[in-house]
Amino acid sequence: MVTDNSDNWLLRVRGLTKIYGDPISNTIRYTGPKYGTNQCPETDAIVACAEIDFDLFHGEVLGVVGESGSGKSTLVQLLYFDQESTGGDVRFRGFENGDVNLLTVSNQKKRYIRNHLMGMVYQNPRDGLNFKFSAGGNIAEKLLMAGEFHVGRIRDRSSSLLERTEVPVPRMDNAPGSFSGGMQQRVQISKAIANNPPLLFLDEVTTGLDVSVQAKVLDLIRGLQRQLGISMIVVSHDLSVIRMLTDRTMVLKNGRIVEAGLTDQILQDPQHEYTQLLVSSLL
Amino acid sequence: MNPFLEVINLRKEFFLHILNDKKIDALEDINFSMNHGEIIGLTGKSGSGKSSLMKCLYGTYLINEGSVMYDSSQYGKIDLAKATEHEILRIRKKELTYCSQFLQVIPRVPALEIVAEQLIADGVDEGDALEKARSFLNRLGLPEELWDAYPSTFSGGEQQRINVAQAIISEPRFLLIDEPTASLDVRTKDVVIQMILDLKKSGTSVILITHDAYTLANLADRELKLTNGRIEEAEVATA
Numbered sequence: 009m010v011t012d013n014s015d016n017w018l019l020r021v022r023g024l025t026k027i028y029g030d031p032i033s034n035t036i037r038y039t040g041p042k043y044g045t046n047q048c049p050e051t052d053a054i055v056a057c058a059e060i061d062f063d064l065f066h067g068e069v070l071g072v073v074g075e076s077g078s079g080k081s082t083l084v085q086l087l088y089f090d091q092e093s094t095g096g097d098v099r100f101r102g103f104e105n106g107d108v109n110l111l112t113v114s115n116q117k118k119r120y121i122r123n124h125l126m127g128m129v130y131q132n133p134r135d136g137l138n139f140k141f142s143a144g145g146n147i148a149e150k151l152l153m154a155g156e157f158h159v160g161r162i163r164d165r166s167s168s169l170l171e172r173t174e175v176p177v178p179r180m181d182n183a184p185g186s187f188s189g190g191m192q193q194r195v196q197i198s199k200a201i202a203n204n205p206p207l208l209f210l211d212e213v214t215t216g217l218d219v220s221v222q223a224k225v226l227d228l229i230r231g232l233q234r235q236l237g238i239s240m241i242v243v244s245h246d247l248s249v250i251r252m253l254t255d256r257t258m259v260l261k262n263g264r265i266v267e268a269g270l271t272d273q274i275l276q277d278p279q280h281e282y283t284q285l286l287v288s289s290l291l
Numbered sequence: 292m293n294p295f296l297e298v299i300n301l302r303k304e305f306f307l308h309i310l311n312d313k314k315i316d317a318l319e320d321i322n323f324s325m326n327h328g329e330i331i332g333l334t335g336k337s338g339s340g341k342s343s344l345m346k347c348l349y350g351t352y353l354i355n356e357g358s359v360m361y362d363s364s365q366y367g368k369i370d371l372a373k374a375t376e377h378e379i380l381r382i383r384k385k386e387l388t389y390c391s392q393f394l395q396v397i398p399r400v401p402a403l404e405i406v407a408e409q410l411i412a413d414g415v416d417e418g419d420a421l422e423k424a425r426s427f428l429n430r431l432g433l434p435e436e437l438w439d440a441y442p443s444t445f446s447g448g449e450q451q452r453i454n455v456a457q458a459i460i461s462e463p464r465f466l467l468i469d470e471p472t473a474s475l476d477v478r479t480k481d482v483v484i485q486m487i488l489d490l491k492k493s494g495t496s497v498i499l500i501t502h503d504a505y506t507l508a509n510l511a512d513r514e515l516k517l518t519n520g521r522i523e524e525a526e527v528a529t530a
Contacts, residue, residue: 016377065377223398230397234412252397255380270350270376277352281308288309 017063017099018239019087019207020106024060024096026082029053031094041261041282046077056082057263060096064207064239071254071271072243073286079263080243081131084209087241088128089118100125102206123153127200131212133192136199137184143170143195144180147202154203169198173228190221194228201232208232211243226252247290251275259283293362294324295496296348296465301357301372303340303347303520317343318520321357325513330487330497332511339517341500342392345467348498349389350379364464384412390458390468394450396442402453403428403438409461427456430486432479447474455483462493469500484509 027035035048039055046055057079064070072080085091087098087110099106102125103117110121130136137146147166156162167177173194175187184192193213200208210229214222230253232238242253250257250271258268259280267280278284301321307313318340325331333341346352348359350371359371364386366378374382383389396405403424410420428438431452437445442453455471471487472480480503487497487510501507507514516523 220399227397227399251395256376269353270379272351273353276346277305279306279353284307284309 016065017106018066018068018101019064020099021060021062021064021087022097024083024086024098025058025094026056026079026086026091027053027058027094028056031055039262040264041266044262046079046262055263057086057260060265062258062265062268064241066101067233067237067239068256069233069240069242069254071250071257072241072260073245073247073250073257074260075245075286078260080245080260081211082263083260084128084211084241084243088126088209089122090128100207123150124155124203125205125207127203127205127208129193129196129200129208129210129213131215133184133189133196136196137192139183139185142181142183143175143187143198146184146195146199150199150202165202166198169202170195173198174224188221190217190225193217193221193225197225197228197232201236201238204236206239208238208240209243210240212245213242214246214249215244222249229253247275247287259286293368294360295327295329295362297324297360298322298348299358299360301344301347301359302355303343303352304355316520317352318347320521323515323522325496325498327362328491328494328496330491330499330510330512332507332514333498333500333517334502334507334514335517335523340520341517342469343520344517345389345469345498345500349387349467350374350383351389361465386464388458388461388463388466390454390466390471392451392469392473394442394454394457396453398443399441401439402433402442402445405442405453406456406460409457413461423460424456427460427486428452430482431456432482448476448479451475452479455486459486459490462490463495466490466495466497468497470502471499472501472503472506480506 029052031048031053032051035053036055036058038049039046060083072083074080082091086093093111096111098110100110103121128136138149141149144166147169148162151162151165167180170177170180175191175194184195214225217225226249233240244250254271257271257274258265259274261282267274267283274283275287278287298321301318303318305315305317321344335341343352347354354372357372361369361371363369363382365382403421406427407420407424410423411417433449433452437449442450451474458468472483475483484506491497499510
């Protein structure tokens with residue numbers, strides 16, 4: 009169970025669904041792990057994710073695992089408003105005390121939530137950073153969007169963020185294109201947390217980095233969680249990353265949650281056939 | 292008196308879809324209770340179900356049948372077999388510690404920081420936490436030159452010392468500890484035994500898995516022996 013009767017949630021998601029193309033009434037019914045497909049048998053509709061229910065608690069780190077195409081990236085992109093949801097109800101305590109469904113608020117309010125209350129780190133730094141701006145400029149952009157216009161304060165905040173993420177501060181005025189992959193990722197993390205968001209999404213942030221750099225990024229994320237108490241949703245296909253970072257995990261297949269539980273339970277006593285396959289394939 | 296822990300008719304099986312729905316019976320008819328401040332030694336051959344039982348108590352394994360009534364400080368009496376994930380996480384954070392046989396740590400974090408981490412998370416001042424970690428590692432005889440090194444490169448015995456220190460430094464209310472003395476020399480073994488006895492004095496209740504007769508005799512109040520997933524006999528240890 010990823011939902012809980014207790015009232016200590018920060019984010020409460022019910023029935024979150026994203027369908028591409030034209031669904032018919034049976035589209036959701038005839039897709040999913042039971043049928044082994046995301047595609048509606050009668051139309052070309054693709055169910056990226058459907059009927060997603062979960063609660064994220066204050067200060068909690070929730071993992072999302074699954075193979076490519078399971079819907080795990082879509083899930084966080086819907087929550088960060090990168091994509092528009094087809095349906096569902098999302099409550100967020102950081103905004104109007106969770107009294108409104110985030111999916112139905114105005115675009116202006118969505119922009120406010122994104123800029124002030126959430127952060128996102130993408131797998132590809134090019135999705136999260138503007139490569140035409142300098143590293144410091146990227147952080148400044150996020151701070152400006154969050155309503156900070158004081159140049160001196162922006163500059164100070166940018167350098168302290170880069171320091172925290174171990175990016176050499178003298179390189180603040182260089183463009184991220186001149187940085188290594190690990191350093192680009194750390195700039196992206198600096199940018200994502202610049203506005204002190206209570207909620208951070210991390211989508212495959214260590215994928216494609218070499219192992220020593222991976223360890224450094226993981227350690228940074230864990231430190232941020234411990235020291236700042238940021239709640240996080242961590243998407244990864246790498247079970248070691250999930251083991252090190254998360255308290256609880258949900259497993260997605262064909263756009264549905266097939267199993268959810270304490271991370272050590274998912275990894276050591278998986279119940280669903282797909283999770284058993286996933287865990288037994290671990291190197 | 293209210294028992295500290297009461298395990299009633301616990302049963303655990305593994306159902307392996309990927310091996311043609313193979314069923315493995317791990318534990319059956321497990322019944323026992325323990326008092327506050329007691330140390331129970333869990334013994335039995337490899338594969339008899341010791342670690343499985345411990346993982347059922349910690350919530351790593353889901354329990355198929357039965358209950359685990361635990362007199363928690365957070366919630367009072369609670370059935371761990373039915374507790375929510377958040378209740379278990381909170382109990383783990385505040386009072387229940389599990390120390391496995393193997394050290395699993397984040398790469399590139401120095402030994403001393405790993406040992407101090409739980410204390411800092413509990414709100415202890417960082418300087419005090421590091422000081423206590425130093426004294427633990429010192430007592431356990433881990434050479435000082437290793438304190439700022441990364442444990443993934445350590446020997447089995449060195450890793451085990453980190454593991455034990457990490458588990459007991461925050462004086463948990465309830466400690467589950469798997470083979471704490473397995474790869475240690477006699478002197479260090481005695482230190483670990485003494486450290487766990489000190490914990491007991493401060494009020495910790497302990498379930499300990501061990502193959503070592505010396506550790507069992509010097510540490511456990513009582514032995515619980517498992518054979519093929521069932522409790523064979525419960526007897527008072529010789530200590």
